[in-house]
Amino acid sequence: MCFKDKERRKEYMKQYYKENKKYQEMSKNCGKEYRQTEQGKKSQRIHNWKKTGVICDDFNKLYDYYINCWNCEECNIELIEGCYGANKRCLDHNHKTGKFRNIVCNTCNVRRGINDKNIIKPSNAESCWKYKLKCFILS
Numbered sequence: 641m642c643f644k645d646k647e648r649r650k651e652y653m654k655q656y657y658k659e660n661k662k663y664q665e666m667s668k669n670c671g672k673e674y675r676q677t678e679q680g681k682k683s684q685r686i687h688n689w690k691k692t693g694v695i696c697d698d699f700n701k702l703y704d705y706y707i708n709c710w711n712c713e714e715c716n717i718e719l720i721e722g723c724y725g726a727n728k729r730c731l732d733h734n735h736k737t738g739k740f741r742n743i744v745c746n747t748c749n750v751r752r753g754i755n756d757k758n759i760i761k762p763s764n765a766e767s768c769w770k771y772k773l774k775c776f777i778l779s
Contacts, residue, residue, distance in 0.1 A: 695739055695740075715747070726746055729743060
């Protein structure tokens with residue numbers, strides 16, 4: 641539908657949202673219960689590992705190993721569950737090959753990243769090009 645008058649479009653959209661409120665609530669909560677289950681958390685974590693470039697033959701075994709590891713394999717500090725903290729659990733991998741190395745705390749993971757020569761760092765030109773491409777796609 642094409643509206644040349646902004647006020648008519650505004651009224652139409654108000655009415656549309658009012659009539660379709662229940663569908664919006666359903667779509668917003670879609671999958672929320674599943675993501676909070678153990679299987680949902682596992683699925684999301686494995687998906688994130690794949691997205692960051694981790695390569696593994698059996699992600700189920702890797703996940704079980706990850707969940708049952710409670711000490712950093714580098715400094716032996718006790719690991720915590722969650723997204724924040726210096727001793728949160730991290731899955732360390734080689735950025736060039738994508739192969740899993742071990743489970744470490746966040747501090748050791750960052751320290752390794754600074755010292756790791758395998759991390760592929762983009763040039764300024766490449767970063768600039770990716771940023772412009774991202775802005776072009778989103779606009």
